[in-house]
Amino acid sequence: MRGTAAIVGVGHGGMGEAPGRSHFDIIADATHAALADAGLKLSDVDGVFSATMINSMPAVSVTEYLGLRPKVTEGTNTGGSSFLAHLQWAALALDAGLCEVALITYGSNQKTGAGKFVSTSEVVPFEAPYKPRYPVSAYALAAARHMYEFGTTREQLAEVAVAARTWANLNPEAYATGPLTIDDVLNSRMLSSPLTVRDCCLVTDGAGAIIMVKADRAKDFPKAPVYVLGVAAENWHRWVSSMPDLTVSAASRSGPRAMEMAGVTHADIDLTMLYDAFTITPVMFLEDLGFCPKGEGGRFVADGKLRHGGGFPLNTNGGGLSCVHPGMYGLFLLIEAVRQLRGECGARQLDNPQIALCHGNGGHWSSQVTAILGTGATL
Template sequence: MENKLRGKSAIVGTGHAGLGEAPGLTAYDIMAEAGLAALADAQLKLSDVDGLFCTMMEDSMPALMAAEYLGIRPRFVEGTMTGGSSFVNYITAATMALAAGLCDVALIVYGSNQRSGSGKLVTASRPPPYEQIYRPRYPISAYALAAARHMHEFGTTREQLADVAVAARAWAQHNPEAFERGDLTREDVLAARMVSDPLTVRDCCLVTDGGGAIVMVRSERARDFPKPPVYVLGCAAESTHRQISQMPDFTVTAARESGVRAFAAAGVSPSDIDVVELYDAFTINTILFLEDLGFCKKGEGGAFVEGGRIAPGGELPVNTNGGGLSCVHPGMYGIFTVIEATRQIRGDAPGLQIANVDLALAHGNGGTLSSQVTAILGSENTL
């Protein structure tokens, strides 16, 4: 099927705020600062924004609250909440709204003060009722369940999980924006405090403050802005469950379907991708998504990440900013996959910049491996 939206929209601005720790700021303060930074990157003003795409963890109507806080009255508002995948999913919604003429400047924005506000991992909702009686560490136990099943079924080892964390830290050590930049070895990960077997604290994402934002316009306007435009070539979503107990197969995520459709829409394959930005809330995520998105076969993800293959200098650059494991993770991480993918294509990544990036994949995960959204972004060379 022809993708009528391929290359019809472009990202022309990115911004962030409060990365790491932002004491004294509310989540909406951080959201607003990130949005203003993205608009400044595109040399636009708040008054130019007529499409707002936002979800937060603090309010039942976050998009309306965000519009009120920013002092704007957008013509188009979208706030569907699918967890951390929401922001990658908004790329599709923004592209459709722009193509239909429902808005001219789309702002996708998020902010959280999770670290300074609570100091620990908290979620916007309680564990699903039929799982809460077992007193899981939510959501960590859900991902531990997937990791344990993958280990049982395919022989994946804790050492291989640790290699994911070590690779993320190696990227973060080159990124001045990353929250954790200290040395980290496989042995450090294995010896760290066990949180939910088989995941140690170093298998788990950071708890930070932070906000991110991107600005999108129709492609015919994209060259009018100061930074090189990054075009949306394909984006697809798939969901399989809400409660982890209802996941059809703990070793297979909906990324298998979202990836196939995103690649088809973009007209490219995994072997064409220059950089991969994955939602690595836990080390098992990276292994599962590399398999399900087609970078390796099912069950081979553990072996695939060994030997520094996804680390700096490796065969496949994965989570080049340090990811949620070492760079930033303020409750939801999805928007940062898009920001890093965009920066790598533009050539202005703050950490290690990969040479000649034309195609990047940004993948969002929501809930407990519940919602998967894959976006393929490209430079002007890919149109």
């Protein structure tokens, strides 16, 4: 699949707060922005890939709202990782000639529509008696175990949030900006020990969209194409009580598979975009994806290397911790990676990046999807 499809347009809608707008409204905004970015019309789209937090048939519902009649419709929902998985299926559909212009889109008005942290309506009989606060308790459980096994500290977790804020302060679209210190994170309200409010992602509105075409058409568009070099997905469980090891996620399998498909090594990665719904997730993903040994994630991040100018660019938009997190975040990883690889990020722009690794997480550490994107120079 390496290099067979490319992203030629990206767009946002309703970032932060979109009062009075439905999730469909801001999905439409993001879609039209991505189409304009690609120099295409809505009528050009003949493949729709989407998941939402509300609709039982998300891709069908999005298709209806946009007034489309696609040849391919795919709406598998694996949580926040869904859109990286859709990247894989869109690339395969394009390569097989099932469609010519694929749209991947998502949106939520979670902030202004409800204003509450994402929870779940499902009853889990073997977890419910302990009254967990979903989803934070599932991640707090893993954080506590990681601290117990490897000596990871709350200060090291807090550094992830502080680093994200240094990038957000350079991003005009970021929702949370301004000073943030390790003490600020540690002293904020405890939600589920050991995670405080500042260890947890934002609750915002927001929508995103990506336009993809087959590689042989990719150079015919206004912006430089960004190619899909590799994608791999893994899932080992649904609920955290069934997670085989609380300190190892399925990213330990998806990462190596995606990198093998892309033909790259860790030394080739110029930008890393990791799902940061909680400060523990980048720490564990850095380990599972092979950027540092298992158990060393806390020490890896502790010296400020993730901050702007720290030498290891991670979540350069500010991430789910400081930029945007409308319930499911994975699509925004891809959009930031594309903009960085095209050199469009202004004050936070990296120096000539060529390859980006994006990693999405869904459920309670449940679904892990790794994608490798590259510029034309990487083909």
